[in-house]
Amino acid sequence: MVHAVGGSTTQPIFVAGSSELTKTIIVLEPSNPDGMKYLRAGVLGVLYADCEIKQLARAIDAVRNGDCYLSRDLGRALAEQLQRQQGDPVRRDPTRVLTERELQVAHLLAKGHPNRIIAQELAMSQATTKFRVSNILHKLKVQTRAQAASVLTRYTVAVTPVSR
Incomplete structure (x- = not known):
């Protein structure tokens, strides 16, 4: 299932296989910082709402095949977030x-x-x-x-x- 996440609501917008959480793709607004939260919850696909249709299709195919899919921009943002956290010894x-x-x-x-x-x-x-x-x-x-x-x-x- 593909979900669009904006503000405080998550609305299903397209069925892409099983309804299990691990078969879910989350589409975030570019300003939404919660990509890591969804990955920790078991979501396999996370991308931004301004992605191209081809990218969404690749994400759907990847998730259907049991793979993980992140948009390049989101992957970069998450990597930067992890690097910041790794730099903090308390974390x-x-x-x-x-x-x-x-x-x-x-x-x-x-x-x-x-x-x-x-x-x-x-x-x-x-x-x-x-x-x-x-x-x-x-x-x-x-x-x-x-x-x-x-x-x-x-x-x-x-x-x-x-x-x-």
């Missing part, structure tokens, strides 16, 4: 920016423990714990404990206590 592996003690706090934080429990477990004051949690949030570039836990869980800090 590559956020645990690399934390000290050993912050990793210990992060392990308990990711498990959902409040500062009081973290302080008891690590034999530190609640004020020190609050300071460490604040540093962790800042270094991970997140606003809340839940966001930090989400980031940390992706890097197994929640599962394995880290000792360097």
Whole structure:
């Protein structure tokens, strides 16, 4: 299925095989930055709405054959986005920016423990714990404990206590 994505709506505009998500082609407005989001969701074809009919036909053929298809402009934009993200060490592996003690706090934080429990477990004051949690949030570039836990869980800090 081919979908046109503009604003907040996604409208099917053409059936191109199976209705499964993995057989879907998304057509984005050139100003839409969500191409990577659709690829992560399993969409095989992503191109811009200003593409030529020949390009859309190639995308449909590719997806029908189980291949992935990106427009050249979108591929370039996504590559640049990935390069920017790769340049940020927090996006590559956020645990690399934390000290050993912050990793210990992060392990308990990711498990959902409040500062009081973290302080008891690590034999530190609640004020020190609050300071460490604040540093962790800042270094991970997140606003809340839940966001930090989400980031940390992706890097197994929640599962394995880290000792360097």
